[in-house]
Amino acid sequence: SDAEAMDSVHNKKKRESRINTSGNAKRLAVLSKPELPLILCGMIALIFSSLSSLAIPAFFGQIVEVLSTTGDINTLNNSTMALVIIFVVGSLATSIRAYLFTLAGQRFVARMRNELFGAIIKQDVSFFDQSRTGELINRLASDTQVLQNTVTVNISMAVRYTIQIIGTIILLFVTNWRLTLVMLAIIPVLAISAVFYGKKVKLLGKEVQEILAKTSTTAEQVISNVRTVKAFAKEEKFVAIYGKDVHESYLLGKTLAIAGGIFSGSVFLIAQLAIVLIVYIGAKQVLNGQTTTGNLTSFLLYTLTVAMALAFVSSLFGDFMQAIGASDRIFELMDKIPSIPMSGGQVFSNPPVGEIELNDITFTYPTKGSQVLKNISLKLQTGTITALVGPSGGGKSTIVSLIERFYDPDSGLITLDGVDIKQIDLKWYRGIIGYVSQEPLLFAGSIRENISFGIENASMEDIVAAAEKANAHQFIEQFENKYDSYVGERGVILSGGQRQRIAIARALLLNPKILLLDEATSALDAESEYLVKEAIDRLMRDRTVLVIAHRLSTVVNATTVLVINQGTISERGTHDELVKNESGIYYNLVKRQLGSN
Numbered sequence: 189s190d191a192e193a194m195d196s197v198h199n200k201k202k203r204e205s206r207i208n209t210s211g212n213a214k215r216l217a218v219l220s221k222p223e224l225p226l227i228l229c230g231m232i233a234l235i236f237s238s239l240s241s242l243a244i245p246a247f248f249g250q251i252v253e254v255l256s257t258t259g260d261i262n263t264l265n266n267s268t269m270a271l272v273i274i275f276v277v278g279s280l281a282t283s284i285r286a287y288l289f290t291l292a293g294q295r296f297v298a299r300m301r302n303e304l305f306g307a308i309i310k311q312d313v314s315f316f317d318q319s320r321t322g323e324l325i326n327r328l329a330s331d332t333q334v335l336q337n338t339v340t341v342n343i344s345m346a347v348r349y350t351i352q353i354i355g356t357i358i359l360l361f362v363t364n365w366r367l368t369l370v371m372l373a374i375i376p377v378l379a380i381s382a383v384f385y386g387k388k389v390k391l392l393g394k395e396v397q398e399i400l401a402k403t404s405t406t407a408e409q410v411i412s413n414v415r416t417v418k419a420f421a422k423e424e425k426f427v428a429i430y431g432k433d434v435h436e437s438y439l440l441g442k443t444l445a446i447a448g449g450i451f452s453g454s455v456f457l458i459a460q461l462a463i464v465l466i467v468y469i470g471a472k473q474v475l476n477g478q479t480t481t482g483n484l485t486s487f488l489l490y491t492l493t494v495a496m497a498l499a500f501v502s503s504l505f506g507d508f509m510q511a512i513g514a515s516d517r518i519f520e521l522m523d524k525i526p527s528i529p530m531s532g533g534q535v536f537s538n539p540p541v542g543e544i545e546l547n548d549i550t551f552t553y554p555t556k557g558s559q560v561l562k563n564i565s566l567k568l569q570t571g572t573i574t575a576l577v578g579p580s581g582g583g584k585s586t587i588v589s590l591i592e593r594f595y596d597p598d599s600g601l602i603t604l605d606g607v608d609i610k611q612i613d614l615k616w617y618r619g620i621i622g623y624v625s626q627e628p629l630l631f632a633g634s635i636r637e638n639i640s641f642g643i644e645n646a647s648m649e650d651i652v653a654a655a656e657k658a659n660a661h662q663f664i665e666q667f668e669n670k671y672d673s674y675v676g677e678r679g680v681i682l683s684g685g686q687r688q689r690i691a692i693a694r695a696l697l698l699n700p701k702i703l704l705l706d707e708a709t710s711a712l713d714a715e716s717e718y719l720v721k722e723a724i725d726r727l728m729r730d731r732t733v734l735v736i737a738h739r740l741s742t743v744v745n746a747t748t749v750l751v752i753n754q755g756t757i758s759e760r761g762t763h764d765e766l767v768k769n770e771s772g773i774y775y776n777l778v779k780r781q782l783g784s785n
C-alpha cells in the first residue's frame with residue numbers, strides 16, 4: 189500500500205503538469221461564442237462605467253483647488269453637477285453591465301451542463317462501471333458553477349479593472365509624471381506575487397474540486413443505500429468516513445485561505461506603503477511649488493483607484509486559475525469518445541427476422557483482469573425460448589449485456605440475421621430488443637410515461653392495451669389518478685409485483701423482435717406471482733426470447749436450456765434431456781428448484 193500511495197502521488201504530479209492553461213482558456217473563449225453579443229454589449233456598458241470612474245478624481249481635484257486657491261463658486265457648482273451626472277451615468281452603466289454579464293454566464297453554464305450531461309450519458313457502459321456517480325454529478329453541478337462565475341463576473345471585472353488601470357496610469361502621467369514613475373516602480377512586485385499566487389491556487393483549486401467530488405460520492409452511496417446502512421447500524425461509521433473526506437477538503441480549503449490571506453495582506457500592505465510614499469513626495473512637491481494641492485488630490489485619488497483595481501485584478505487571477513482547474517475536468521469528460529458509438533452503421537430496410545447468434549465469444553470486463561466468458565457459441569431462433577441457468581457469477585448476465593452491446597467481446601462474433609452487430613446502427617438495434625430486468629426501476633413520472641418510456645407518441649389505447657396484457661390495468665385503474673398517477677418520490681408506492689408488471693407492459697408496448705428477460709428471484713405473494721407469470725408468458729409469445737431463468741416452470745417450457753458455469757456452456761438441451769444426467773449441474777439445480785441464485 190506504500191507503493192500504491194507513491195503511485196498516487198506520482199499520478200497526481202502527472203495530472204497537475206497536464207493542466208493546459210492557455211489551451212483551456214482558449215477553448216472556454218470559443219465555447220462562449222454564442223454569448224458574444226451579450227458580452228460585447230456588456231463591454232460597452234463596462235467602458236462607460238469605467239470611464240465615468242476615471243473622470244471622478246479630476247473633478248474632486250477641481251473642487252479642492254476651489255477651496256485651497258481660487259474660491260470660484262461657479263467652478264464648484266459645475267464640478268459638483270458634473271460629478272452627479274457622472275455618478276448617475278456610471279451607476280446605470282454598472283447595472284446594465286452586471287445584468288448582461290450575469291445573463292451571459294447563466295446561458296453559458298446551462299449550455300455547458302447540457303453538453304456535459306450529453307457527453308456523460310453517451311459513454312460506454314464500461315465507463316459507468318469505472319466512474320463514481322457522485323463524482324459525475326459533482327462535475328455537472330459544481331465544476332460548471334465555478335466556470336459560470338469566471339466566464340461572466342470575473343472576466344467582466346478583469347476587463348473593467350484593466351481599463352481602469354491603463355486609463356488611470358495615463359491620467360497619472362498627465363497629472364504628475366514624476367510621482368507616476370515612483371508609483372510604477374512598485375507594480376512589478378505586485379505582478380510577480382500575483383503570478384506565484386495564481387499557480388498555487390490553480391492546483392489547489394483542482395484538488396479541492398476532486399475531494400468535493402469524493403465527498404459527494406460517499407454521501408450519494410450512503411443515502412441511496414440508507415436501508416442497508418441502518419439495518420447494520422453503521423450510521424456512525426459512515427458519518428466518520430464522510431467526516432474524513434470533509435476534513436480533507438477543509439484542510440485544502442485552509443491552505444487556500446492561508447495563501448489567499450498572505451497574498452491579499454501583502455498586496456494591501458505594499459499598496460498602502462506606496463500611497464504613504466507618494467503622499468510624502470507629493471507634499472514636498474507642493475511645498476516646493478512644483479505642483480498644486482488640487483493636482484495632488486487628483487493624483488492621490490487616481491493612485492487609490494489603481495491600487496484598488498490592482499488588488500481586485502490579482503484576486504480575480506486566483507479565481508480564474510481555479511476555473512481553469514475545473515474546466516480541465518470538464519473537458520476531459522467532453523473529449524472522451526465512447527468506443528461503442530450510438531449511431532452510424534446499417535439500418536435494416538426490411539423488418540428483421542430476429543435471429544441472434546454468438547459465435548465463439550470470449551470476453552473480459554474492461555475493469556477486471558480475468559476472462560468472464562470463454563468460447564461461448566449459441567443461437568437464438570425466432571419463436572423459441574432459450575433459458576440460461578447456472579450458478580451465480582457464471583456469466584449469464586454478461587451474455588445478456590453482450591447481446592445488448594453494452595460491451596464488445598474480446599474475440600468472436602455476434603450477429604443479427606447474419607450481420608455483425610458492430611456493423612449495425614446501435615440505436616436501431618437496441619430499438620428492436622426489449623429488456624425486462626429482475627428488479628425493474630421506474631422513473632419519476634406518471635405511470636403512463638413509465639409504460640411509454642422509449643416510445644415516442646404512443647397512443648393511450650396502445651398503452652392501455654399493453655397494461656391489460658401485462659395484468660397491470662386493473663391495479664392502475666384503482667389509483668386515484670389512474671394512468672396519470674405519479675410514481676417515485678411523493679407518488680404512489682408500487683409493490684415489487686406491480687413494478688414488474690409495469691415493466692412488462694413497457695416491453696409489450698415496444699413489441700420487440702427480441703426479448704431479453706431476467707427473471708425475478710425475489711419471491712412474490714402467490715397471487716402476484718401468478719399475475720406476473722401470466723403476463724410474462726404473453727410477453728414471450730412469438731419472439732426470440734432469452735431468459736435468465738430462476739423458475740422451474742420457465743425452464744420446462746424453454747426450447748433450449750443452457751447451463752452457464754464459469755464462463756462456458758457446460759450443458760445444453762431441453763429440460764427433459766438435461767434432467768436425466770444425474771451427475772450434471774442442471775440435475776442438481778433442478779433438485780434445488782433453480783431458486784438458489
Ligand code: ADP
Pocket residue numbers: 317553555556560578579580581582583584585586587752
Ligand atoms: P451471473 O449473471 O451468471 O450471476 P454475471 O454475468 O453477472 O454472472 O457475472 C460473471 C462474472 O463477471 C462474475 O465474476 C462477476 O463478478 C463479473 N462481473 C459482472 N459484472 C461485472 C462488471 N460490470 N465489471 C466487472 N466484472 C463484472
